Amino acid sequence: MENIIKKIYSTYAESTGIGKVADYIAPLAKVSPSKYAISICTIEGQKINIGDYNEPFSIQSISKVFTLSMLAPLVGEEIWESVGKEPSGSAFNSLVQLEYEKGIPRNPFINAGALVITDKLAEKFPNLDASLLQYVRELAGEQNIHFNTDVANDEYATGERNKALAHMMKSFGNFKGKVSKVFRHYCNHCSIEMTTQQLAQAFTFLANRGINPLNGKTVISPRDAKRINSIMLTCGFYDESGDFAYRVGLPGKNGVGGGIVAIIPGKLAIAVWSPELNTHGNSCRGISTLADFTTELGISVF
Numbered sequence: 170m171e172n173i174i175k176k177i178y179s180t181y182a183e184s185t186g187i188g189k190v191a192d193y194i195a196p197l198a199k200v201s202p203s204k205y206a207i208s209i210c211t212i213e214g215q216k217i218n219i220g221d222y223n224e225p226f227s228i229q230s231i232s233k234v235f236t237l238s239m240l241a242p243l244v245g246e247e248i249w250e251s252v253g254k255e256p257s258g259s260a261f262n263s264l265v266q267l268e269y270e271k272g273i274p275r276n277p278f279i280n281a282g283a284l285v286i287t288d289k290l291a292e293k294f295p296n297l298d299a300s301l302l303q304y305v306r307e308l309a310g311e312q313n314i315h316f317n318t319d320v321a322n323d324e325y326a327t328g329e330r331n332k333a334l335a336h337m338m339k340s341f342g343n344f345k346g347k348v349s350k351v352f353r354h355y356c357n358h359c360s361i362e363m364t365t366q367q368l369a370q371a372f373t374f375l376a377n378r379g380i381n382p383l384n385g386k387t388v389i390s391p392r393d394a395k396r397i398n399s400i401m402l403t404c405g406f407y408d409e410s411g412d413f414a415y416r417v418g419l420p421g422k423n424g425v426g427g428g429i430v431a432i433i434p435g436k437l438a439i440a441v442w443s444p445e446l447n448t449h450g451n452s453c454r455g456i457s458t459l460a461d462f463t464t465e466l467g468i469s470v471f
């Protein structure tokens with residue numbers, strides 16, 4: 170596996186200029202487009218790292234997997250009355266679909282869906298931001314994971330479309346908390362900075378039937394691990410989810426910071442970071458890296 174990773178890394182090491190670094194959150198625009206890292210963590214604890222794997226970056230929507238898995242054990246089936254589990258086929262921040270579907274977001278990984286999940290978490294955790302950080306740190310087995318307040322403040326100040334999504338859901342009765350308060354949590358969660366090494370480790374519970382291999386603790390039930398992986402496979406890449414499934418064949422989740430994490434159930438988690446994005450908001454080099462990885466390794470979920 171290490172040789173495959175080295176080969177893929179050298180294939181794409183010079184491949185920049187094909188996409189565009191996210192700039193609608195100002196501090197993200199300052200990140201060098203040439204950053205490139207790949208990290209693998211198996212459920213047995215084997216680690217492979219190459220490139221800028223020690224450099225923390227903004228995980229953005231990858232945080233939506235953490236918030237969903239944090240909520241999952243605390244709620245029953247009624248959660249699926251507030252948020253769906255179907256691919257949206259729309260952009261991550263689309264308002265149109267939400268209007269004609271009466272304020273019920275298609276899935277928990279588009280922005281509207283993640284805002285609903287955050288709203289529900291805020292009802293359950295009086296100190297949600299600290300609780301989420303603690304949750305992520307335990308999954309990663311490291312304490313040095315933090316919010317980036319510049320990134321969070323910028324998104325909070327400029328995220329009018331996300332606020333509109335929350336207000337629209339509130340108008341349909343599908344949002345309980347104060348929009349400003351819940352949106353602040355959402356921005357903080359998206360601003361978490363992690364390295365690919367930490368991300369790969371933190372996602373191993375999803376490859377391990379919900380158990381954190383670092384300490385043997387149950388994070389979520391095997392059923393919820395199956396469900397969250399399924400939603401990642403069908404909805405993890407917004408309106409490019411079908412193409413990602415076709416090319417990579419694994420459940421995964423992107424973030425506009427250029428990160429992607431994917432899971433091979435029963436085996437490993439792999440995280441890639443490369444900030445240049447395609448028009449769907451997904452890392453260009455990240456997708457190519459993962460497509461080559463499953464092809465060369467000959468293993469995917471199919």
Ligand code: GLU
Pocket residue numbers: 228229230231261262280324331359423424425426450
């Ligand atoms: N914080 C970003 C937003 O809400 C996350 C988008 C993403 O990573 O895809 O716009």
